[in-house]
Amino acid sequence: MTKKMIDNIEPSSGPQKPHFVLVPLFAQGHMIPMTDLACLLAARGALVTIVTSPVNSARIKSYVDRANADGLLIRLAELHFPCAEVGLPEGSENVDLVTTSEKMEKFFLAMSMLTEPLVAYLRQQWPKPTCLVCDSCNPWTRDVARELGLRRFIFHGPSCFFLLCSHNVHEYASSGDVPGDIFKPFFVPGLPQKIEVVRVQALRFFDHPGWEKFLEQKTEAEATADGLIINTFRELEAPFLDLYQSALGKTIWHIGPVSLANKEPEDAILRGDKTIAEEAERISNWLDAKDTASVIYVSFGTIVTNSPSHTLEIGTGLEASNRPFIWVIKQWDISPEVEKWLPELEERTMSRGLILKAWAPQVMILSHPSVGAFLTHCGWNSTLEAVSFGVPMITWPHLTDQFLNENLVVKVLRTGVSLKPQMKTPLVWGESEGLITREDVELAMEAVMDEGEEAQAIRQRAKQLALEAKRAMEPGGSSYESLTLMIQHALDSAVSAPDPDPDSKDATVPNV
Known part of the structure; x- marks a missing residue:
């Protein structure tokens, strides 16, 4: 994120400056790697907008301010989070502030209600967005991308190993290779080595009673995405990356470990919460x-x-x-x-x-x-x-x-x-x-x-x-090159969005 880091990374070339809009799930474990990704993209010469809310913005503002002071271009799009509208206590804008399963359902409903405000916000931005990078737990962003005619990449926070194993367990559930008893040990099918689990340990996210509709929306949003981004590196998970990409039939970019975007002690300190x-x-x-x-x-x-x-x-x-x-x-x-x-x-x-x-x-x-x-x-x-x-x-x-x-x-x-x-x-x-x-x-x-x-x-x-891991993130490394390919793909396949208001070109980013 520092000047030293920028000097070691080639900026994007060509007349068009990419503008990535990152839409994290408002959970600390999801926002931190997405913010790291923002710094990696900005260090390549991109403009990056991180969608956030007042409570979450306060947590990462010092980190983003430092990045901007170092010459990176990162905006915070601070949207109103509709706590009162869904019956949540005011300020319940992050998963770690939600205390019950009932409130968690309301939290995800509130996240989905950001669709229209985000569309309105992005219509006003210049340069207009190149693509959306959306947390896999934000399936509602499919509507945002469709409305604006944007490419949409899914950002996965978990390991590729988990994604592949849980995918295979689900796919083989009716074949007899996966027992119906959720506590009976079995070997995960379709792996290059024997990994024994019980089914309750290998479920997909949200594969639980009461979350069926959300899981269906999440699965559909991933199936219609233009590619997947995973916070990992090839040397760590090569066979699982290959198998998962083959299983989904989609391009996967491995761009991690994104935590290594933090080159200086101050970066590591500010990352996550300024109070530390x-x-x-x-x-x-x-x-x-x-x-x-x-x-x-x-x-x-x-x-x-x-x-x-x-x-x-x-x-x-x-x-x-x-x-x-x-x-x-x-x-x-x-x-x-x-x-x-x-x-x-x-x-x-x-x-x-x-x-x-x-x-x-x-x-x-x-x-x-x-x-x-x-x-x-x-x-x-x-x-x-x-x-x-x-x-x-x-x-x-x-x-x-x-x-x-x-x-x-x-x-x-x-x-x-x-x-x-x-x-x-x-x-x-x-x-x-x-x-x-x-x-x-x-x-x-x-x-x-x-x-x-x-x-x-x-x-x-x-x-x-x-x-x-360190080699993977350096110029010429596997993750460095994968990020290059992802940026180029976004530029090559960008779909024209409606022209913004020209008066907004020099405007500061407003709160919505």
């Missing part, structure tokens, strides 16, 4: 004082919750490991029981433990040489960030794509270990109990951080993948 900048120096100084690859980093993302008993087991396991650690605990994981116990743990581990009770600068932490392992829920952003910096993982998936991501890390890439290998049942929003123990936590940490032969092999494989 206040803590960044303290965290960095703490890490600087630790030995290389000695620190265990523990974080479970923005959505996953843990029961009080599991939180206690994690903390006790960290204490028993006698290793330095950074532990990110979300406020809603701090029950009265945990709130009473946590200060005691902090007191006992104050010389080697750092407990953070807010959003952490994860890229900054994972990129620090003192970090030697990452206990993670296996969300794809977190997984790919760990891969990018060569950090071995201890995997504890909770829901959706996280189980298949664990299989990719542990069985395919072999850059981590499972916290609980025999676990077959997804957690339900922190309600499950007794699934892990402090002994599980301690043993898993030793399995990736001791001096044994297997632990050393895991660390070496992780370091090699990090080198390949």
Whole structure:
């Protein structure tokens, strides 16, 4: 995102300046990689508009302001989010601010109601949009693209491994190769190697009762898209990219890891939430004082919750490991029981433990040489960030794509270990109990951080993948070239949109 980065990337050529409009799902794990993609596109000479809302705009504004100060052209299209119109509390503009399944349905309804405001906004823009890049969870953007005569690319946040596996499980569901019992183990069909799962761990997103109509809309929107963009790199998922592209019959561009768009420490700090900048120096100084690859980093993302008993087991396991650690605990994981116990743990581990009770600068932490392992829920952003910096993982998936991501890390890439290998049942929003123990936590940490032969092999494989990730994003690398092809395809196939009001050419971007 910095001047240094721009100098290393060739700008787009030709008289037409591409204008990409990015429409993320308003969820932190979706907005962050989309914002990274905006910086990658802008660094190639494109104008980028990110569709957002007041609450979400406030979260990424500092990051975008810094990008613009460095010479990139990124706009924020701040649309009114219709909370009151659908019966949501005001300010419920992000998935992490929605607390119940009933409210979640209203949230997605509110997202779809952005169709008309977005069409009206884009009609006024100059240069007119070249194409839309839409989160796969925003099927309503199909209507926006049709109304404006624009190409539409789908941006997928999950791994290609997950997309392929869940696709194959669905396609083979009636063939007898996939059992009807959702808890009976089977091998995912159509893969080059044996990956055993239970069906409940390999469902497509939104493949749940009550979401049938939305899943149908999502599937149709993907089938009619002009191509797919996936945050991954070829060296990581080559066979799965090829198989998924063949299965869908659509062009796939692999353009990641997009987190590597953050070349400077300030970028990593501002990414996600400007409030973490206040803590960044303290965290960095703490890490600087630790030995290389000695620190265990523990974080479970923005959505996953843990029961009080599991939180206690994690903390006790960290204490028993006698290793330095950074532990990110979300406020809603701090029950009265945990709130009473946590200060005691902090007191006992104050010389080697750092407990953070807010959003952490994860890229900054994972990129620090003192970090030697990452206990993670296996969300794809977190997984790919760990891969990018060569950090071995201890995997504890909770829901959706996280189980298949664990299989990719542990069985395919072999850059981590499972916290609980025999676990077959997804957690339900922190309600499950007794699934892990402090002994599980301690043993898993030793399995990736001791001096044994297997632990050393895991660390070496992780370091090699990090080198390949960085090469993929450099000029001539697989993801760099794939992004070039995606930009060129957008330019070559752009459909003329209605001419905007000429008076809007020099206007600043208005709030809608």
